[in-house]
Amino acid sequence: MKVDTGIIKSNTYIGKDVYKMEIQTDLADEVQCGQFVEVEVPNYFLRRPISVCEVKEDHTIVLVYKVVGDGTRFMTTMHDEISLFGPCGNGFPVVDEDVLLIGGGVGVPPLLQTAKEYKKIGKNVSVVVGFNTKEDAILIDELKKYSDALYIATMDGSEGTKGTVIDAINENNVDCEYVLSCGPLPMLKAINTKYTKGCISLEARMACGIGACMGCVVKDNEGNSLRVCKDGPVFPIGKVVL
Amino acid sequence: MDLSVKLPGLNLKNPIIPASGCFGYGREYAELYDLSILGGIAIKSATPVERFGNPTPRIAETPCGMLNAIGLQNHGVDYIIENELPFLSQYDTEIIANIAGSSEEDYVTVIEKMKDDPTVKAFELNISCPNVKHGGMGLGTQPELAKHITQMCKNVAEKPVYVKLSPNVTDIVAIAKAVEEGGADGLVMINTLLGMRIDLKTGKPVLANVTGGLSGPAVKPVGIRCVYQCARQVNIPIIGVGGITSSEDVLEYLLAGASAVEVGAMNFKDPYICKKIIEDLPETLKKYGYTSVQDVIERRQK
Numbered sequence: 001m002k003v004d005t006g007i008i009k010s011n012t013y014i015g016k017d018v019y020k021m022e023i024q025t026d027l028a029d030e031v032q033c034g035q036f037v038e039v040e041v042p043n044y045f046l047r048r049p050i051s052v053c054e055v056k057e058d059h060t061i062v063l064v065y066k067v068v069g070d071g072t073r074f075m076t077t078m079h080d081e082i083s084l085f086g087p088c089g090n091g092f093p094v095v096d097e098d099v100l101l102i103g104g105g106v107g108v109p110p111l112l113q114t115a116k117e118y119k120k121i122g123k124n125v126s127v128v129v130g131f132n133t134k135e136d137a138i139l140i141d142e143l144k145k146y147s148d149a150l151y152i153a154t155m156d157g158s159e160g161t162k163g164t165v166i167d168a169i170n171e172n173n174v175d176c177e178y179v180l181s182c183g184p185l186p187m188l189k190a191i192n193t194k195y196t197k198g199c200i201s202l203e204a205r206m207a208c209g210i211g212a213c214m215g216c217v218v219k220d221n222e223g224n225s226l227r228v229c230k231d232g233p234v235f236p237i238g239k240v241v242l
Numbered sequence: 243m244d245l246s247v248k249l250p251g252l253n254l255k256n257p258i259i260p261a262s263g264c265f266g267y268g269r270e271y272a273e274l275y276d277l278s279i280l281g282g283i284a285i286k287s288a289t290p291v292e293r294f295g296n297p298t299p300r301i302a303e304t305p306c307g308m309l310n311a312i313g314l315q316n317h318g319v320d321y322i323i324e325n326e327l328p329f330l331s332q333y334d335t336e337i338i339a340n341i342a343g344s345s346e347e348d349y350v351t352v353i354e355k356m357k358d359d360p361t362v363k364a365f366e367l368n369i370s371c372p373n374v375k376h377g378g379m380g381l382g383t384q385p386e387l388a389k390h391i392t393q394m395c396k397n398v399a400e401k402p403v404y405v406k407l408s409p410n411v412t413d414i415v416a417i418a419k420a421v422e423e424g425g426a427d428g429l430v431m432i433n434t435l436l437g438m439r440i441d442l443k444t445g446k447p448v449l450a451n452v453t454g455g456l457s458g459p460a461v462k463p464v465g466i467r468c469v470y471q472c473a474r475q476v477n478i479p480i481i482g483v484g485g486i487t488s489s490e491d492v493l494e495y496l497l498a499g500a501s502a503v504e505v506g507a508m509n510f511k512d513p514y515i516c517k518k519i520i521e522d523l524p525e526t527l528k529k530y531g532y533t534s535v536q537d538v539i540e541r542r543q544k
């Protein structure tokens with residue numbers, strides 16, 4: 001973990017309100033799939049926690065982020081340098097299992113590097129991603145490159161299965177039992193119910209990003225408090241009360 | 243340059259202390275730099291028993307700062323004595339135990355349990371937390387109550403007692419004088435300012451607790467004002483806190499009347515900020531014609 005001023009190599013629009021920033025930074029050498037970095041946006045006080053989508057050669061990380069407020073809107077105008085802190089938190093485990101990656105909306109990005117890691121060790125990678133509409137779909141071509149099968153669900157049926165990722169899994173008889181997932185809360189709840197093996201990654205409002213401020217806590221099933229930033233953001237399925 | 247400051251119970255090698263609640267018990271920051279460089283550490287509030295704190299969201303950003311409504315989450319004094327103080331004892335820095343509770347008895351209970359631990363050099367009474375329903379700020383906004391709880395804590399502490407004051411009062415000088423009369427060895431000011439944000443999309447408060455404490459650079463002028471006003475009316479030392487982000491800010495607090503400072507929310511934006519400020523401070527003091535921290539304290543306008 002360290003603070004580094006990264007060089008922004010590109011910052012481009014890739015889908016409805018979603019942008020992709022490529023940053024050259026020493027942090028690239030430390031990042032594990034599913035970890036996040038704390039991004040400083042000039043004139044905004046708190047850093048933004050954003051998961052790493054991909055680690056590329058030449059010490060480059062890719063962040064795919066959605067404009068959700070003024071801070072992330074300002075991010076879209078940045079083209080020179082960016083202060084990063086990280087990598088933060090625990091990433092997705094890379095284990096000796098075939099894997100089903102399930103993503104929803106802007107929860108999809110960290111699954112790309114995860115898919116790459118599992119392909120690297122020769123595992124079968126299935127991907128199911130869900131979006132509101134076809135226009136919201138992101139990273140499909142990239143994920144296809146690192147997966148053996150990819151299914152899409154859209155709530156309005158404009159692409160793939162009409163409905164949720166669970167509907168797409170059922171419709172296509174995806175039977176892999178080891179699941180890694182990131183996405184909106186209702187999706188994670190459904191995954192917690194359907195699966196027992198694997199992990200989910202949570203999103204939270206954070207201040208420090210390193211476990212000191214207790215701003216982003218959740219509870220586990222025994223009532224203990226866990227910090228999303230430090231103890232997560234990746235937790236075993238069923239561990240956290242959602 | 244000599245940055246040292248001597249305060250009741252505290253031999254600070256420099257005047258920089260991470261503020262309570264912004265540094266946990268040091269563990270996370272110890273992964274980033276050697277905590278022994280710090281003048282001291284004000285550890286996260288200890289209460290008699292474990293508190294989970296408030297529901298989430300607990301954090302909201304604001305212009306030049308942030309709101310928090312953590313709600314004094316901590317494992318309770320016994321756990322802290324058993325697990326956190328031994329960890330902190332390995333570092334050559336002065337540990338200030340911040341104490342909180344829902345009643346006067348809570349404060350006394352915590353102090354009685356902690357006072358014999360050699361790692362704790364002084365107590366800091368948090369009678370100014372805006373995020374708890376009982377106790378907290380309620381004990382620190384009326385002079386007589388503030389004085390009484392100070393007396394009760396002094397009676398059992400056997401170590402210097404600092405009192406952390408709330409800016410959410412009509413007259414902070416009256417509170418400062420009252421706790422001085424109650425026997426306080428020093429003041430720490432300011433705690434956060436009570437604030438609130440509303441989400442335009444939902445029409446509801448951003449924080450689950452509705453209100454929270456405002457901190458960050460936005461509150462620095464309030465802190466400077468409070469320190470300045472109180473320094474002229476009390477004879478006990480003041481530790482200044484509120485919105486410090488640089489060595490220049492430290493000098494400003496020293497000139498206002500503080501003898502040391504605590505750095506709070508900025509630790510979240512730049513986890514190395516305390517280290518940076520300590521490294522920058524000699525150059526800043528030199529630039530403005532001072533030869534040491536003590537020199538600023540002696541020469542500042544009375």
